[in-house]
Amino acid sequence: MNGPAEPFKIKVVEPVNLPSEQRRKEAIREAGYNTFLLLSDDVYIDLLTDSGTAAMSDNQWAGMMLGDEAYAGSKNFYHLDQAIKDVLGYNYTVPTHQGRGAEHLMYSYLVKPGQIVPRNMYFTTSKVHVELPGGKMVDTIIDEAHDPESTHPFKGNVDFKKLQGFIDTYGADKIAFVNVEMDVNMAGGQPVSMENLRKLREFCDDYKLKIIFDATRSSENAYFIREREKGYESTPIIEILREMMSYSDGCIYSSKKDCLVNIGGFLATHDKEIFEATRSMVVVYEGLHTYGGMAGRDMEAVARGLREGAQYEYLKYRINQVRYLGELLIKVGVPIVRPIGGHAVFLNALKFLPHLPRDQWPAQTLAGAIYEDSAVRTMERGAISKGRDSETGENIFPKLELVRLTIPRRVYTNTHMEYTAESVINLYGKRNEINGLKMVYEPKYLRFFQARFEKLE
Numbered sequence: 001m002n003g004p005a006e007p008f009k010i011k012v013v014e015p016v017n018l019p020s021e022q023r024r025k026e027a028i029r030e031a032g033y034n035t036f037l038l039l040s041d042d043v044y045i046d047l048l049t050d051s052g053t054a055a056m057s058d059n060q061w062a063g064m065m066l067g068d069e070a071y072a073g074s075k076n077f078y079h080l081d082q083a084i085k086d087v088l089g090y091n092y093t094v095p096t097h098q099g100r101g102a103e104h105l106m107y108s109y110l111v112k113p114g115q116i117v118p119r120n121m122y123f124t125t126s127k128v129h130v131e132l133p134g135g136k137m138v139d140t141i142i143d144e145a146h147d148p149e150s151t152h153p154f155k156g157n158v159d160f161k162k163l164q165g166f167i168d169t170y171g172a173d174k175i176a177f178v179n180v181e182m183d184v185n186m187a188g189g190q191p192v193s194m195e196n197l198r199k200l201r202e203f204c205d206d207y208k209l210k211i212i213f214d215a216t217r218s219s220e221n222a223y224f225i226r227e228r229e230k231g232y233e234s235t236p237i238i239e240i241l242r243e244m245m246s247y248s249d250g251c252i253y254s255s256k257k258d259c260l261v262n263i264g265g266f267l268a269t270h271d272k273e274i275f276e277a278t279r280s281m282v283v284v285y286e287g288l289h290t291y292g293g294m295a296g297r298d299m300e301a302v303a304r305g306l307r308e309g310a311q312y313e314y315l316k317y318r319i320n321q322v323r324y325l326g327e328l329l330i331k332v333g334v335p336i337v338r339p340i341g342g343h344a345v346f347l348n349a350l351k352f353l354p355h356l357p358r359d360q361w362p363a364q365t366l367a368g369a370i371y372e373d374s375a376v377r378t379m380e381r382g383a384i385s386k387g388r389d390s391e392t393g394e395n396i397f398p399k400l401e402l403v404r405l406t407i408p409r410r411v412y413t414n415t416h417m418e419y420t421a422e423s424v425i426n427l428y429g430k431r432n433e434i435n436g437l438k439m440v441y442e443p444k445y446l447r448f449f450q451a452r453f454e455k456l457e
């Protein structure tokens, strides 16, 4: 048996349908071979993202009925503020409609034109929000993170030599802040160790640099610290989280992941200046500082979900379900990113489809092929997501060309995982018959959301 059984039982279900083979072929062609452009009705198992796709608990739904929809001073905001104090240890919170709203406020305040933001691998929306105010994001993650086969237990770690290199090249005053993502999404859901965060704080103190976390998947990162880092074997997840956050000046946070809700975000900080500056901007872009684009009921669901999502038994079930899918694939030799990450299993498209050149978009191709085979929707995480170099305009081909099978929280059963694995294994058996794609439409920003492709014969 794999791991513990689910620490919940199912109270409400939503029917799903498996479209016919003919409809699947039509649907993906109509969507320009971009899984973001598929209609949800055409999808059987939706592994596009773990963002906003969780099943809420009865406790969260009960909280939704207690929404205080006052324009100002909603009591749900104060519940959220208190949950963030209790679970993450930050004194000051600014609510936003979702994570990128928080990135916008935090990064446009901290980044001046020409400045550099070192980060342990980029994330799509984060990179854009650093570039819009005139900054540039540079990579400080350890080399192992770029190697899908390395089994380093903390592939999200910051490489201090790389960070030092950027300080030597640009000067500390050109560094807007140091950005650290928890459970690094684009690296395959790979955690950062507590030791690395502790050392980073000392390092940055020497240069008087601020540290801002992307704490979006920090609870899942905390689970890995408890599982893998000496001294934390029996530490409560909340204590681990509070220690992690103590090494930062503040964070941005998309609540749509670890908080088990459909919408929401915030930034939180220990720093009164950051708080006051971003609180004055939130009213321009998001809404009053006691709702920031969320309804009162949504803030209540986030407040409850933040506490629920930091429970050890829940996290153990969650991480083990992702691992279950990954191990089904490893068993038969399908190339995936190791170790299996926190929120998703990532297929290594360069190894899966080695006959395709990079400009025929192997990961985009594979995501389309999986949909066609089984109506399982996955997502490209490679060169299309990475985009173009902001200075030269050329395509960037990152070492990682991946397809993400992202597992929504508390939504699918292990039978759904088995169905998914069967489809991927089936395709792996006939991988030589899969043809590449040609990009025929490319939007200016975050092209992976709306780009369109045609199949090459």
Ligand code: F0G
Pocket: 048, 049, 050, 051, 098, 099, 100, 101, 123, 125, 126, 181, 185, 214, 216, 217, 254, 255, 256, 264, 265
């Ligand atoms: N930071 C990280 C690490 C994320 O994964 C995301 C979103 C964001 C910030 C932005 O948050 O969507 O609430 O505005 N990731 C989603 C994904 C979209 O599918 O990985 P948001």
